[in-house]
Amino acid sequence: MAETRTTAEIVAQCQALFDDLEFTHSRRWKEAAPGRKVVGYLPVYVPAEIIHAAGMLPLGILGGGENLEVIHGDAYYQSYICRIPRSTLELGITGKFDFVDGFLFPSICDVIRNLSGIWKLLFPKVYVRYFDVPQEFTDDVGGVYYEKELQELREGLAHLGGRPITDEALRTSIALFNENRKLVREVYDLRARTPWLTPTSEVYLVMRAGMVVPVEEHSALLREYLAAVQAEPRPMRDNCRVILNGVFCEQPPLNLVKAIEMSGCYVVDDDFMLVNRWLLDDVPTSGDPIQALARAFLHRSAETAAKYQPDLAKKGQYLLDAVRDRAAEGVIFAAPSFCDPALLERPMLESRLEKVDVPHIGFKYAENSGQMQPVREQAGTFADSIKLWSSP
């Protein structure tokens, strides 16, 4: 019987994966069998099922984090651009991705789109694809387009891997990712119910591990974490319940998450790394798998700043729903500096919250922000104002 690990041991493993900018775990996976390939992807969503069905490892690339010094990357972007493309370039130029065979750049914003062009120029021997997703959500228009986009991706990866990607392989991968998404939802639901058992600084690391390990391994890790945290009592604090919004692309430093929690907030929902929470429920494992993935994207995917909402009346409704469903008492908007999607979305979301008297604060960060005192100050006073002055 396998030895049961404690929460601390599981989180320590995830922390080590998080800190490792050499991506050792992913490299070892590739080296474990001849012919294996790794395909990296940037935020905010790609159908990792197709990469998996090609027999490849999907590798989530979320920038260089707080400990990477950016030297080369700054040469490619002007100063008023966020940090994630610079640190990603830094990792690429310094050879940290020398084991990665392909890169997908989703259509999150112009900066990431342009990064796909820079990547093609810098790394001409690597498979690079700008992965464009529809902003029109009917089956006949956006659906037709997106199915073709998925099909092109399927063919591109099949060419890279030297073998076709069968429907059966796709269905198997969809089932594995369904299982993973179900476990991710379980962790998020558990955190919303008992946030003192599952600090977000831990949940974040556990989710982040899923960016660099195979999905099967990550699902096992999630099961292990769920069992461990529920077996270890932790004291409940009198904290207020908040939702963290705007953190879906460039990631905040872990200390920022810790600062928010230490200031008296339980984060009961967030939009970190939406790739594992983008599709809201199971993708059908019968029928045409490409069509199933396309329909899931069109009709059952998360609403965020990265997705167009044609109906203004529904703009921000997802956040109001989350506030209600998670019993949140406030919203903390944290967005990377110069993040167009998050910062342009924020005023619209704020106005929706104000109409229903949900308190909120906002600040900006970069992945290497070091000074947490202002965050502690804002989050601390925000938590106090909710705890002391909210009604009743």
Next chain:
Amino acid sequence: MVVTAGIDVGTGCVKAVLFGSEGGKTTWMGRHLERIRQRDPYQLAEEAFEAVLAQAGLPRKEVAYVATTGDGESLTFATGHFYSMTTHARGGIYLDPTTRVVCDIGALHGRAIRTDERGKVLTYRMTSQCASGSGQFLENIARYLGISQDEIGAISQQGKTPEKVSSICAVLAETDVINMVSRNISAANILRGIHLSMAGRVASLIKGVGGVEGTALMTGGLALDAGFVAALADSMAEVKSALVVKSHPDAIFAGAIGAALWGAFRHEKLRARGLGGAAGRAA
């Protein structure tokens, strides 16, 4: 009676208090102050909590809410944490109900906090990161001059021709002081000059939170420095402020007092929502 504890983990000292609340009346049941002196502040906080419990003759389980403030967020036995501005404002109102501005000058920073009569923070101004407006800087200078902390206030008030120091940078200010010593400037005039320089900064902070009447109550470690309180009163008179600068013998406990009282308030609020005891008692 609802018993609550407040624990303020500061940069220089750990303060703990115990309060009982019943029918709108509060009773101060215990207090303990410990200088950190390079020891583990969390261990000291636990000992301080035990000390106030011993004073009141109560076991831990009788405490309905243990509230931390300052750097005490990670104390494992706490029920909740309040930010230091929130607690100093409430503590200031407890110590002097006429308080409308609290000046919390601690070891590493200074703040002017404008409050209403309930202790609700309305606005605030804070010193920047430089330490030249802080108690730690003053302690360092006193040590260089061979003066104990307890003597600073009395000696400063003897200074008749104070020498101003840089109010911007602690490093430059220390250089200023070295120059003064080499020019045979008396310790009294040096300390008075530092007090006036720091008071000028604090007066600017107070001015920044709005022109109100009432009491500007000093809290934090420097509230006990009579020389600084006198210098601040002079600086406030210079800027023609209607606020009356005061200190209080228990001013150093203001943060811990505010934490304990907000803890009682919060406990009542949770109880009204049917969540009494939901956020655990002291373990």
